[in-house]
Amino acid sequence: MSKWIEVVELYKIPVLGSRLIKTRDMDIAVFRASDDRVFAVHDACPHRGGPLSQGIVHGHTVTCPLHNWKIDLYSGNALAPDHGCTNVFPVKVEDGKVYLQLVGENEEAAC
Amino acid sequence: MLKENLVLIGNGMAGVRTLEELLKLAPDAYNITVFGEEPYGNYNRIMLSPVLASEKTIEQIMLNSEQWYIDNGITLHKGKKVGQINRARREVIASDGTVAKYDRLIIATGSLSFMLPLPGADKQGVIGFRDIKDVDTMLEAARNHQHSVVIGGGLLGLEAANGLMKQGMDVTVVHLLDTLMERQLDKPAATMLQKSLEERGMKFLMEHSTAEILGNERVTGLRFKNGTEIPADLVVMAVGIKPNIELGKAAGLHCERGIVVNDTLQTITDPRIYAIGECVQHRGIAYGLVAPLFEQAKVAANHLAKYGIARYTGTVTSTRLKVTGIELFSAGDFVGDDKTEDLVFQDVASGTYKRLVVQDNKIKGAVMYGDTVDGSWYFQMMRDGTDISALRKIILFGQHHLGDSGHNPDTHVASLPDSAEICGCNGVCKGDIVKAITEKKLFTLDEVRAHTKASASCGSCTGLVESLLAHTVGGEYSATPKTKPLCKCTDYTHDEIRAGILKYDLKTMQAVRDHFEWKTVDGCPTCRNALNYYLLCAFPTEYVDDAQSRYINERAHGNIQKDGSYSVVPRMFGGMCTSDQLRAIADVADKYEVPTMKVTGGQRIDMFGIKKEQLPAMWKDLSAAGFVSGHAYGKAMRTVKTCVGSEWCRFGTQDSTGLGVKLEELTWGSWMPHKFKLAVSGCPRNCAEATIKDIGVVCVDSGYELHIGGNGGIKVRVTDLLCKVATEEEVLEYTGAFCQFYREDAHYLERTAPWVERVGLEKIKHAVVDCAKQRKALYERFLISQQPAQIDPWKARAEGAEANEFIPILIEA
Numbered sequence: 001m002s003k004w005i006e007v008v009e010l011y012k013i014p015v016l017g018s019r020l021i022k023t024r025d026m027d028i029a030v031f032r033a034s035d036d037r038v039f040a041v042h043d044a045c046p047h048r049g050g051p052l053s054q055g056i057v058h059g060h061t062v063t064c065p066l067h068n069w070k071i072d073l074y075s076g077n078a079l080a081p082d083h084g085c086t087n088v089f090p091v092k093v094e095d096g097k098v099y100l101q102l103v104g105e106n107e108e109a110a111c
Numbered sequence: 112m113l114k115e116n117l118v119l120i121g122n123g124m125a126g127v128r129t130l131e132e133l134l135k136l137a138p139d140a141y142n143i144t145v146f147g148e149e150p151y152g153n154y155n156r157i158m159l160s161p162v163l164a165s166e167k168t169i170e171q172i173m174l175n176s177e178q179w180y181i182d183n184g185i186t187l188h189k190g191k192k193v194g195q196i197n198r199a200r201r202e203v204i205a206s207d208g209t210v211a212k213y214d215r216l217i218i219a220t221g222s223l224s225f226m227l228p229l230p231g232a233d234k235q236g237v238i239g240f241r242d243i244k245d246v247d248t249m250l251e252a253a254r255n256h257q258h259s260v261v262i263g264g265g266l267l268g269l270e271a272a273n274g275l276m277k278q279g280m281d282v283t284v285v286h287l288l289d290t291l292m293e294r295q296l297d298k299p300a301a302t303m304l305q306k307s308l309e310e311r312g313m314k315f316l317m318e319h320s321t322a323e324i325l326g327n328e329r330v331t332g333l334r335f336k337n338g339t340e341i342p343a344d345l346v347v348m349a350v351g352i353k354p355n356i357e358l359g360k361a362a363g364l365h366c367e368r369g370i371v372v373n374d375t376l377q378t379i380t381d382p383r384i385y386a387i388g389e390c391v392q393h394r395g396i397a398y399g400l401v402a403p404l405f406e407q408a409k410v411a412a413n414h415l416a417k418y419g420i421a422r423y424t425g426t427v428t429s430t431r432l433k434v435t436g437i438e439l440f441s442a443g444d445f446v447g448d449d450k451t452e453d454l455v456f457q458d459v460a461s462g463t464y465k466r467l468v469v470q471d472n473k474i475k476g477a478v479m480y481g482d483t484v485d486g487s488w489y490f491q492m493m494r495d496g497t498d499i500s501a502l503r504k505i506i507l508f509g510q511h512h513l514g515d516s517g518h519n520p521d522t523h524v525a526s527l528p529d530s531a532e533i534c535g536c537n538g539v540c541k542g543d544i545v546k547a548i549t550e551k552k553l554f555t556l557d558e559v560r561a562h563t564k565a566s567a568s569c570g571s572c573t574g575l576v577e578s579l580l581a582h583t584v585g586g587e588y589s590a591t592p593k594t595k596p597l598c599k600c601t602d603y604t605h606d607e608i609r610a611g612i613l614k615y616d617l618k619t620m621q622a623v624r625d626h627f628e629w630k631t632v633d634g635c636p637t638c639r640n641a642l643n644y645y646l647l648c649a650f651p652t653e654y655v656d657d658a659q660s661r662y663i664n665e666r667a668h669g670n671i672q673k674d675g676s677y678s679v680v681p682r683m684f685g686g687m688c689t690s691d692q693l694r695a696i697a698d699v700a701d702k703y704e705v706p707t708m709k710v711t712g713g714q715r716i717d718m719f720g721i722k723k724e725q726l727p728a729m730w731k732d733l734s735a736a737g738f739v740s741g742h743a744y745g746k747a748m749r750t751v752k753t754c755v756g757s758e759w760c761r762f763g764t765q766d767s768t769g770l771g772v773k774l775e776e777l778t779w780g781s782w783m784p785h786k787f788k789l790a791v792s793g794c795p796r797n798c799a800e801a802t803i804k805d806i807g808v809v810c811v812d813s814g815y816e817l818h819i820g821g822n823g824g825i826k827v828r829v830t831d832l833l834c835k836v837a838t839e840e841e842v843l844e845y846t847g848a849f850c851q852f853y854r855e856d857a858h859y860l861e862r863t864a865p866w867v868e869r870v871g872l873e874k875i876k877h878a879v880v881d882c883a884k885q886r887k888a889l890y891e892r893f894l895i896s897q898q899p900a901q902i903d904p905w906k907a908r909a910e911g912a913e914a915n916e917f918i919p920i921l922i923e924a
Contacts, residue, residue, distance in 0.1 A: 008920050016633060016659040020919040027919075034633045051675040054663040056636040063636045065663040065671055068567075081562050100922075 004092070004099040010038070011096065018062075020053045023102065028089060029053030030098060031073055033060055039073035040091040040100050046071075046084025114142050115214035117415065118203055120193045120358065122147025124156055125388025125404040126219030127175055132412030134183055136630075140416060143185045144211045146203065149242060150190040152177050156242070157401050158584075160434075163246050163274030174552060196362035198381060215383050215415060218359055218370060222352040222389035222399065227262065231324030237346045240271045249345065253278035256344030260284075260333055262321060264291040266432060268349035269304075272313055273434045275347070283314040283341060285321060285333070295430045295441035299457065300464050300480040307437055307462065316341075354390045354397050369397040374422045376411040385411050393423065400428045405554075413602065420628055421602050429490045431483065431581070440486035443476030443493050444468055451475055456507040465507050472500040472873075484524075485509040487577055498871025501831060524578045533575050536568035544576065548583045556580065569825050598637035600629050605641070605858040612649050620646065620657065634660075641859035644746070647782055648854050651896035658913065664744035666916060668904045669726055672719065677726060679718045680743035681733050682779060685753045685771030685791075686714030695736030703729050713750030713788065715741055727917050731909035739903040742780065746860070748787045748850070751775040752800065756793030756810065765810035767793035770839055774808070777843055778850060780900040781893075784857040784866075787850070802830045805853075805863040806846055811835075815842050819849060819875065820867035828864040831872050834880045848879045848886040851893035 013019050013032040020043060021028040027043035029052050037060065043053045050066030060073045070079040076088040090101040117133075119126045122145050130143060147153075151173070158172040180187040191205040202212045224239025226232055236252065238245050252259065253275060261272040264286030276282045284291075290301040305315060316335075324346060325332040332342045354369035364380045365371050369392030371379050376391070378384045388404045391397065398404070403426035413421035429442035447453060447468040454467040463481035467474055467489060474493040479486055488509070492499065499506055524533075529542030547553060547563045559576055560567040566576040596602050603611075608627060617623045620642045624634065634642070639660035646654045658666050669677030681696065696716055700708055707719040721729060730740075742749060751774045754760070756767030771791040778789070790801035791808040801807025803823035807830050809816040814837040818830035833849070836842055852875060857866040867875065878885050908917070 005922060007922060012915055014659055014915070019915065022919045022921050024923070048673070051671075054667070054671060054675070056639065056662070057659065058633055058635045058639065059631060066673065068636070 002102050004101055006097050007100045008098050009096055010036070010093055010098055013038070013098070016057045018053045018055075018057065020051075021100070027051070027053070028100070029062075030091065030100070031057050031062060033057060033073070036093075038091050038093055038098055040089040041071070041073060041076050042087040042089075044086060045069055046078055046086050047082065052086070114140065116212050117141035117143050117215050117217070118211050118213040119143065119145045119217045119219060120196075120203060121217075121219035121221055121388070121390075122149065122151075122153055122187070122189065123219060123221050123388065124153065124174070124401065125221070125408060126217055127153040128405055128408035129217060129219070129385075129387055129411050129415075130183075130185065132408050133415050136412060136418065137416035138183075141215070143183075144213075145180065145185055145187050146191050146193045146205060146209075146211075147187070147189045148192045149244075151243065152180070152187075152189070154243070155584075159240070159243070159246055160270035160274055162243075163249060163271065164277040165274075169243060171549065193358060196358065196384075198362055198384075201383070213383075215385065217411065217415075218364075218378075218384060218386040218390060219388045220355040220358055220390045223355050224348060225351040225353045226348050227321065227350060229321055229324055231326065231330070232348075234324055234326050235329040236326075236344060237324060237330055237348065240267055240347055240349050241352075245347075249275060249347065250278065252345040253280050257281055258283075258342045259345040259347065260341065260343040261347045261349055263349035263351070264288075264315070264317075265349060265351070266292055266295065266430060267352075268347070269308070269432065270434060271347050271349055273308075275345075276311065276313055280345070281314075282312075283316060283343075285316045285319050285335075287318070287320055289317050291315075292432075292441075295445070295478075296439070296480075297445055297466060297478050300439070300441075300466070300478045303459070303462060303464055303480050304432075304437065304439060308434075352389065352399055354392065356390055359386065359390065366392075368392050374410075374424060375414045375419070376407055376423060377414070385415070387411050394425055396425065398426065398428065400430065402426055402428055418602075418628070418630075427490075427494050429486065431486070438479075438481055438483040440479040440483035441477065442486070442490045443474070445476035445478045447476070454503070454507055467506065469499065472498050472503075472871075474499060482509075484578060487581065488574065495869065497869060498873050501872045502868075524575055524582055533579065534563075534565040534568070534572045537564040539563050539565040541579065544579055545583050548580060553580070554584065597641060598635055600624075600631045600634050600638050601627055603627050608642075609645055609649075609855075612645055618646065618650055618653060620660065636662075644782060644784065644859050648896070651899060658916070662746075665746070667723060667726065668730075668740055668744060668908065669721065669723075670744040675723075676719070677721045677723055678743070679721050679726070679729060679733075680711065680715050680741040681738035682741040682775075683715045684775045684779075685751050685768050687753075687768055687772060692736065692738070695733070695738070699729060699732050699736075702732065711743070711750075712752075713743070714752050715743070715750060717743070724917055724919060727909050727911075727914070730905035734903070734906045734909050738905075739779070740905040745782065746785050747783050748778045748781040748789075750788055751778075752788070752790040752804070754791075754793050754798035756791075760793055762796060763793035763810070764812045765793060765815065767791040767799065767808075767810055770808065770810075770815075770842060771799075773839065773843060774846060777847060777897075780902075781850060781854070781897060782900060783850070783854055784859050785862045787853075787863070789846070803827065804830065806849060808842055808846075813837070815839075817842065817845055817849075820863045820872075822862060822864035824862075826864070831867060833872075833876065844886065844890050845879060847893040848889035849875070851889040851896070852878050854893075854896075855889075 016034055018029050018031045028040055029043040031039045043051050045052055045064040047069045050064040052062050054065045055062040061070050063070050069082050076086045078084040092099050153175040155172040155174050161167040193203050194206045195204045202210050204210050224241045238248050259275045259280045259282050261268045261284045264284050272282045272284050291305050320336045321333055322336045323334045324330055330346050332340050334340045356366045356370050359370040360366045364378045369390055370386040371392050372386050376385050376387050378386050387407050406426050407423055410421040410423040432439040451468050451470045456465040466478045468476040473496050477489045527541050531541045533541050544563050544565050553559050566573045597605050617626055623642055643657050643660035663671050705718045709717045711717050751771040753768045753771035757763035787805045789806045790799040790804040792799040792801040793810050801809050802818055803821040807818040816835050817833045819833045821830035822828040
């Protein structure tokens, strides 16, 4: 199990907005919903790899900026009628700070 | 809380559609029980004619399988007729003794064929045309008998006659009047229809009234009042339908022609009981077509879900005849009176007839025969009350004559091969769309968009997709709702919401959503962006722009490209530049290693491949050289294109570049419903292509022509001439006023071209040209809104605004 990494203070993510996190291997988008729930997904739409971090957040969904696919932030699944899935990462908020768990390639959640 | 019990009597299209709408809104609100008299699931009754003509099978017209009822937890009693409603005990009792308790009840018992009370009407082989049983009887008769007679030359009668003819029977249609389909057609169209059907072998006895049906046990013939007789082995009565109100009447509900309901489809006698569909009488009208049923279903479902915000106010209906090979369309008041005028196109040889009934430059009704492709277009304008004065000369030639050069001029969708590409953006062919419509049983444009993506991008093929939908599932479905809600989060339209923002002084997005009872917590990308714009337009000095309710391009002030990088376009006023400015752009391009540069169509320089985190630094350098954002990424004023004008050109009549710069200085930074482009040409040779811009100024010797509503995009549209003015000052004032009128009146994401076509040129002329007081007020409001808008977003961000938007978080892992 990977460790929890502190990535950003919650207030630095706009409500209904996102921040882009760059790791050595990939880009991860961290979203903040209007109920202050936080989500982290691989910053690539299953359709054509569009940067989801640049999309519009509504409910617990983000709409990709390139072709308007809607991605469920809990599961990373594209909403019907589209099909596809992007990786989600465990994330938690403690004392106003956002922590992220990077799941290694071998432990990658199956889509 | 215990779930309430909802009982539906009538397993037909109207009732089940109500359940579908209800399940979408409140899936867990009720325990649902359905009683259906027929031993089937729910089927598409209007497609019985194609079944009779062997063009479709029963399976193909089933709408909801029995599995659907199981999946949605609905108890289905099929083949059980409800005999009694006990309102005191709130229960319904079926003829087999089944009892179901209700808290709320929907009556959707539909209608019955009206059977003429003729002597002999009870003989074997005399039927109506209403359900699968009738179709079976007709198919059976076609196998064993030869002569059939259809009484009634209306829509249903002709469809029945066509089907019987297809089954090989000898068919005679008996009609009381001298005109077929007199409720939908005028004399010329009816004559063309009759001729065409006669060529196919159908026989007609016009102005014949039946006296008696002959035969012993089974029918053998008909005798008319004039004494003549004809043989018949099958008689189909298609003289009309009557609302099936027996049950409602017995339950003590107030009935006239139908069960009388209010605007929420509740019976006026008992608010726990709703009635819907063909058994209903609403504001004095009993409908017999499918489009009204769907609108009623939506309203009733909304009320059952306890939202209570929808009202049914009646439907304008249109008709198409479902006889393969015969194209016929009718809508509204096609007869006219002494206040109306007719626009007529008639070409008997090619079998084309179009007639529009017009009053005060608005379409009141339409009849079309032969070429009905534009039926939906006329119908739309009729429902919207569009002013057609600017279209009168060409309207009869159809919509594609308006300059749809970007698309297939052959809008006869029926004749296109399956491989024909309908949606160029998403590469969707006709075959894909038809397949999705039939296999997935799609009914609405939205559903087709969701499943196929056709017309989901630029929307220019919407008309084609709609006609394809109409053609595939039957004409009635072409009718999109009379008023389209802003998005799926609300039932209110753009116009209602904009008016509400001003009337109730709703100054935040949350206030709008609360007031209009939004169905979602924080909206969707469609409504958030629209509301953000509407509020900004209504309260330019007070409203705080919400970055999270803007498309990424407007949030990042650059155009996102397919690899996630951005493009940067500095503003060059009127397309003018100096060597110093070009040198500064070249220096920036070198410093940031810009991989691609290009001159844009709007006479500016575009730098591609910029990473988001580089943007603020690059803007800082451009800002230092005197550049501001070109807003090439926004639903905003983009560019003013100019030709060189009288300063150098030997033909130039006025200083077009100087005027272009002044116009751009006036309008830059303005947020608009959609992108907005201007141009100034120095003479009528029009080198700046001003007549395909949102505003085009064409200089002439005596002054300036102002043209509006042009578009060079998906669908080319040439501008309309707004007016001619004498001075540059007037050009600026009229331009500002026009911009503001568009900003305040158009729907979000509606460009000037479709807006002008929707609201009509006259309305715009009145506000901007004829009424000086209104023009000055508009111009004043435009200037006020420009004060906060003309703060350069690039400079602000280069100085640190919205830094989090541009800086990624780096982590070592």
